[in-house]
Amino acid sequence: MAVRKAIYLGTFVHCKTLQELEICPNSAIGVDEMGVIAFVDRHVKDPSSIKSRPGWEDAETVAASESSFFFPGFIDTHIHASQYPNAGIFGNSTLLDWLNTYTFPLEGSFTSLSKASRIYNRVVSRTLSHGTTTATYHATIHVPATNLLADICKRKGQRAFVGRVCMDRMSPDYYRDENPETAVRDSRACIEHVRSIDPKFELITPVITPRFAPSCSEASLRGLGELHKETGVPCQTHISENKSEVALVKELFPKAKSYTHVYDDCGLLTSKMILAHAVYLSEEERALIKTRDAKISHCPASNTALTSGAARIRDLLDRGITVGLGTDVSGGYSPSILEEARQAMLVSRHVAMQDGDGAKLSTEEVLYLATRGGARVVGLEDKIGGFEVGMDWDAQMVRLGTVSGDGQGGLDTGLVELFGGEDWNECVAKWLYTGDDRNTVAVWVKGRLVHQLATYRP
Amino acid sequence: MAVRKAIYLGTFVHCKTLQELEICPNSAIGVDEMGVIAFVDRHVKDPSSIKSRPGWEDAETVAASESSFFFPGFIDTHIHASQYPNAGIFGNSTLLDWLNTYTFPLEGSFTSLSKASRIYNRVVSRTLSHGTTTATYHATIHVPATNLLADICKRKGQRAFVGRVCMDRMSPDYYRDENPETAVRDSRACIEHVRSIDPKFELITPVITPRFAPSCSEASLRGLGELHKETGVPCQTHISENKSEVALVKELFPKAKSYTHVYDDCGLLTSKMILAHAVYLSEEERALIKTRDAKISHCPASNTALTSGAARIRDLLDRGITVGLGTDVSGGYSPSILEEARQAMLVSRHVAMQDGDGAKLSTEEVLYLATRGGARVVGLEDKIGGFEVGMDWDAQMVRLGTVSGDGQGGLDTGLVELFGGEDWNECVAKWLYTGDDRNTVAVWVKGRLVHQLATYRP
Known part of the structure; x- marks a missing residue:
C-alpha cells in the first residue's frame, strides 16, 4: 500500500546503543511511497531547502514543534x-x-x-x-x-x-x-x-x-x-x-x-x-x-x-x-x-x-x-526500532507540555511539565517517568498515519 | 468562606475499614454552607424527593453519571x-x-x-x-x-x-x-x-x-x-x-x-x-x-x-x-x-x-x-477521609470510561475501560490500576469546587 512521500522535520531521538541515546535536533527524514526512510539529513540550516530536493518537491512536510520530537514506535x-x-x-x-x-x-x-x-x-x-x-x-x-x-x-x-x-x-x-x-x-x-x-x-x-x-x-x-x-x-x-x-x-x-x-x-x-x-x-x-x-x-x-x-x-x-x-x-x-x-x-x-x-x-x-x-x-532489527536509511518509518511524534510563565493553565496537554532549561536528555527522562498517551500525538507505521490525538493539530 | 448548599447524588465509595470499601449506590449527601456533610441518605428511590427536603429546596444538585462515583479527596x-x-x-x-x-x-x-x-x-x-x-x-x-x-x-x-x-x-x-x-x-x-x-x-x-x-x-x-x-x-x-x-x-x-x-x-x-x-x-x-x-x-x-x-x-x-x-x-x-x-x-x-x-x-x-x-x-480523621455526617466535603468525582458496543471511538476520556458487567469493586480496581487525572472530573474542598476537568460538563 503506497503512501504519500513525506519529509519529517525537527528533533529525532532514537537509541544508538543499549547505553546511548542519539538526539538529532534540526534534522530531516524523508520517507518514500513505500514507507521507507530514503534520506536522513542532520543539522538542516534551512528547512525550505529540504523541499527543493530533487524528487521531493511534492512531498508532504510534517514538522515537530520545539517541545516535540520523533521517536521510534x-x-x-x-x-x-x-x-x-x-x-x-x-x-x-x-x-x-x-x-x-x-x-x-x-x-x-x-x-x-x-x-x-x-x-x-x-x-x-x-x-x-x-x-x-x-x-x-x-x-x-x-x-x-x-x-x-x-x-x-x-x-x-x-x-x-x-x-x-x-x-x-x-x-x-x-x-x-x-x-x-x-x-x-x-x-x-x-x-x-x-x-x-x-x-x-x-x-x-x-x-x-x-x-x-x-x-x-x-x-x-x-x-x-x-x-x-x-x-x-x-x-x-x-x-x-x-x-x-x-x-x-x-x-x-x-x-x-x-x-x-x-x-x-x-x-x-x-x-x-x-x-x-x-x-x-x-x-x-x-x-x-x-x-x-x-x-x-x-x-x-x-x-x-x-x-x-x-x-x-x-x-x-x-x-x-x-x-x-x-x-x-x-x-x-x-x-x-x-x-x-x-x-x-x-x-x-x-x-x-x-x-x-x-x-x-x-x-x-x-x-x-x-x-x-x-x-x-521479533526479528525485524533491520526494519524497525531506529531511524536509519532503508528502515521503515514506524514512528511516533512525542509532544511534551510546557509550563507558562505564571504557572497557570495548560493542564490538558498531559502530565509532562517542562519549565524551560531542561536539556534533551532530561526531557526524555521526564517523558519516560511522567508521560502517557497524551504525549503521543501522532503515530505512523510503514509511513502510514495510524493514530492521531484528537486534540493535536499538526 | 460560605459555599452554596449542595446535594450530591449517585454512587459514593469510601473506606469503611482498612480492609473494606463501602459502596453506596443511589445515595445522596447534603453539604451545608460551611462545606460540612449535613445528611447522608442511602438507597434513594426518588432523587426528586431529596430536593424537597425542608431547608434544601434551593440547594444545587450535582449528580454523578452511571459510570461515575464520588470518592474522598x-x-x-x-x-x-x-x-x-x-x-x-x-x-x-x-x-x-x-x-x-x-x-x-x-x-x-x-x-x-x-x-x-x-x-x-x-x-x-x-x-x-x-x-x-x-x-x-x-x-x-x-x-x-x-x-x-x-x-x-x-x-x-x-x-x-x-x-x-x-x-x-x-x-x-x-x-x-x-x-x-x-x-x-x-x-x-x-x-x-x-x-x-x-x-x-x-x-x-x-x-x-x-x-x-x-x-x-x-x-x-x-x-x-x-x-x-x-x-x-x-x-x-x-x-x-x-x-x-x-x-x-x-x-x-x-x-x-x-x-x-x-x-x-x-x-x-x-x-x-x-x-x-x-x-x-x-x-x-x-x-x-x-x-x-x-x-x-x-x-x-x-x-x-x-x-x-x-x-x-x-x-x-x-x-x-x-x-x-x-x-x-x-x-x-x-x-x-x-x-x-x-x-x-x-x-x-x-x-x-x-x-x-x-x-x-x-x-x-x-x-x-x-x-x-x-x-x-495529619490529625484530621474527624474531618476528612470519608463520607460521614459532620465531616467536611473534601471529595472528588471519578468518571470511568466506557467502551462502545463496537469498540471504536472514545479514546479521550482516559485509560480506564469498562466493557460492562464489571461490579463496583472491579470498577474501583480498574481505576486504581489504570486511572489518572482524566478520571478525576471535579474536586471539592470544604464544599468549594477547586478543580474541574476542562472537558467535563456536569
Whole structure:
C-alpha cells in the first residue's frame, strides 16, 4: 500500500546503543511511497531547502514543534489481546489461580465474534494510541476470532504478530484444544489466513503459540515444533514466570532436563522463539537460550502485579541474550510500553536492592528494550526500532507540555511539565517517568498515519 | 468562606475499614454552607424527593453519571512543592548524591519570588487536578517563598500543611540556615504568617520542618522541639530512608540510641510528627514510634526510584502505627496519590517476594492509606477521609470510561475501560490500576469546587 512521500522535520531521538541515546535536533527524514526512510539529513540550516530536493518537491512536510520530537514506535513483544477487558482486575491472586479465576472464562468467551470484534478493535486502537507500532499478540484458541484480530490489525495498520493459542491439557473443558492434531490443524488454519490477507507477511505475521508447557501435551508441543520447522513461522510462549509453575513443569515433564529443555526437546527453542517472563531460569537454561539465540520478552508490570518475581535483566543482557519488553496484558495492567519501560526501571531497582547497583537499568537502556531490543526479539532489527536509511518509518511524534510563565493553565496537554532549561536528555527522562498517551500525538507505521490525538493539530 | 448548599447524588465509595470499601449506590449527601456533610441518605428511590427536603429546596444538585462515583479527596502526607520541576529527573542517583546534584541547587533558587510563584501555582493546580484535597508540603528555607505557598494554597482552596525547611549544617553555603537561632526564628515567622491569613488554621496549617537529622544541628533540633511544644504546631521530617543516611546519622549523633531517638531526644517525636519513609527502622525504633504515636508517610515511588529500599508497611500496620501515603516529589516522580497508591501495591508485592504473601497490600488497603490513613497522619480523621455526617466535603468525582458496543471511538476520556458487567469493586480496581487525572472530573474542598476537568460538563 503506497503512501504519500513525506519529509519529517525537527528533533529525532532514537537509541544508538543499549547505553546511548542519539538526539538529532534540526534534522530531516524523508520517507518514500513505500514507507521507507530514503534520506536522513542532520543539522538542516534551512528547512525550505529540504523541499527543493530533487524528487521531493511534492512531498508532504510534517514538522515537530520545539517541545516535540520523533521517536521510534514502541514494540510490545508480549500482549494477550483477548485479556484486555480484565486489565487491572486480579486482586491478590497469583499466576495459576489467576488463570482459572479471571483469564480462562474471558478467553473462552471468544466463540462470540461480535465480542471478539469489540475487544480486538479496542486493543489495537489503544495500543496504537500508546505508540505501539508493532505488537506480538496472543489471541485465544478460536480460529475465527484469531483471524479477525489479524484482519483488524491489517485494517488499522498496526504491524502485528498474531498467535492462535494452543492448549490441550490442564485447561477447562470449555476452553481447550481437543487433541494435539486439532491444535496443530487450527494453528495451521490461522497461518493460512494471514497468508491470504498478507502473502509476504509484510505487516501481519502469524506466530505459533503454545500457551505454556503446563497447558500443552508433549505431543502437541512436538506437533507445533514440526509446524515451526515446516513453515518457518515464528513462535512464542511463556517460560519460568512463577515458582509454582516451574514446579508443575518439573512434575509434568519428568524426563526433561529443565523447563527450557521442554521447548528445546520439541524443536521450539530456536532463534525465532519469543519466551515471555524468564524470571526463574537456571544457569544452564540461560546458557541454552543463548546458544539457541531464543529471545526474551521482559514483562515487569505483570511480574510485579501477580507477585511472580523479578527477572534478572542485567544478567541476560550481559550474556548477550536478546531482550524486549512486553505489557503482558492483563497480567500486566497497562497496554502502554512507556509504562512498561518505567516499570522495567523500577523493577530493576528492586533487583538492585538485592543484587547491587549493577542491576539498575537506565532511561537509555529501557528505551532501547522498548524499541531496538523489541525489534531484535521479533526479528525485524533491520526494519524497525531506529531511524536509519532503508528502515521503515514506524514512528511516533512525542509532544511534551510546557509550563507558562505564571504557572497557570495548560493542564490538558498531559502530565509532562517542562519549565524551560531542561536539556534533551532530561526531557526524555521526564517523558519516560511522567508521560502517557497524551504525549503521543501522532503515530505512523510503514509511513502510514495510524493514530492521531484528537486534540493535536499538526 | 460560605459555599452554596449542595446535594450530591449517585454512587459514593469510601473506606469503611482498612480492609473494606463501602459502596453506596443511589445515595445522596447534603453539604451545608460551611462545606460540612449535613445528611447522608442511602438507597434513594426518588432523587426528586431529596430536593424537597425542608431547608434544601434551593440547594444545587450535582449528580454523578452511571459510570461515575464520588470518592474522598486524596491526602498527600509528604510532598516537596519546591522540587516539582525536577519530577522525573534523577538518573541513577541515590539519596545523598541526588540531594547535592539535583535538589539543593533547585531549592536554593527560591530566593526568587517570581520563580516560586510559577512553581507553587503549578504544583497546587496539578495536585488538585489529581484529586489531592490535602497536601503536606515541604517548601524551602526561604520565608517569603514559603509564605507565598501558603497564600497560593489558600487562594486555590487546597487544604495544606506548609512547612518552611530548616537545615543548618551539611548543606551548601548558598542554601542553609545561618544558625539554630535563625532556623527557629524563620520557622516562627512562617507560623505567624499562616496565623495572619488563617487564624484558626481552618484550611492552612503551618508545620515545623527540620529537613532531616543530617541537615540539622542538635541545637536546631532542640530549638524546633521547643517551638513545637510552645505552639502546638505539627512537625514533619524524614527518617531512615536510605542505608548511607542511617549510617551518617549514627556518626553525627553518636550519643543517640537510634535515628528515631535523635528526634525523640529533642522533643520532636510526638503524635503530631509525620515521619517520611521509615524504610530501615529497628524493632526498638518501631516500638518507640508506636509509643509516641508518631505518624508515618509511606513514599513507595520515591523509595523505588532512588533505590532507597522497600518499607515494611504490613508490619507497621500490624503494630497499629498510623500510615499514610506521600508522593515525595521529586524523589517520587509523580504528584498523583492514585499513582502512589498503585506503587504502594506494587512495592508491597516486591516485599512479599521476600517476606511472604502476608506483606501484600490490597486495593482496599492502599485506598485506605490514601484517604483515612492520610487523615489520621495529619490529625484530621474527624474531618476528612470519608463520607460521614459532620465531616467536611473534601471529595472528588471519578468518571470511568466506557467502551462502545463496537469498540471504536472514545479514546479521550482516559485509560480506564469498562466493557460492562464489571461490579463496583472491579470498577474501583480498574481505576486504581489504570486511572489518572482524566478520571478525576471535579474536586471539592470544604464544599468549594477547586478543580474541574476542562472537558467535563456536569
